[in-house]
Amino acid sequence: MGKGQVNKYLLDQWIKDYRWMINTIEELQSELPIKGAKTAQYGIEATLPKASGGTSDVVFSEMARRSNHLRKINDYIYKIQEVQKRIEKVTEPRETEVLFWLLEGKSLRWIGQHMALSHVTIKNIKDSVVDSMLK
Template sequence: MDKKSIEAILKDYHWMMNSIKLLRSSMIDAGDKLTAQYGDEAGMPKAKGGSQSDPVFQEVKRREKRLNVVRKYEDKVKVVQQRIHLIVEEREMEILHWLLEGKSLRWIALHMGLSLSHVKRLKDSIVEQLANGTNGTNGTNGTNGTYLPKEKSVV
């Protein structure tokens, strides 16, 4: 996944999670309120298919479309959730969690006592690691992902 996509997901993560939670709870609530019909109503003929004038059918269609949108949100959220383990540095992890809570970079900088530009650099590092699927500690000789050739001995 590319950096721009990861950055957009991090920015939108908080409200997407809220939408997922609200829709799931509303779908559960709607299912609890369904009741069976008894007596004369049970034997009466029902409308076939879903006519355009049937408000219940229209509501079902609307909710189905909404459910498809939320499934897309779930897929995006899972991308970040499955890659969180890649962030191992303590400051980066703290920044990532505040981003997922919907906090701004300015708020994070004030909260952590860091400069805004430093928080931006750390966020860029987080995005890089999540996009590449690697953490920043995989480099040779602890060089944060860069390759430095070993020094040759003079012997």
């Protein structure tokens, strides 16, 4: 995801995805405490020609897979920060409650039952929350 203009659709999606993105980051940080480890080649290995195309080195392939995942994690961090810096713009009590439960990963129906409102009303409140966050 590029770091461009945040629109209503993107912000709505980031709110929906917020909980699992947080969980993914927490899990990764607990399992991978070492960041930025690099491997250098010295001696004769540094002078040998490198194969072009794919590689059969399983360790290299695993490191590439993890590197790609870390790039996605950095994207998640950007999205989470964008949502978090807009939370304070939501000031209405109903909107604040709906936003809290959305960020906890609850469905519109669950929130509606919890607040004794229809899921359609909750959807309208959610739309109002997203509009408030974009101001």
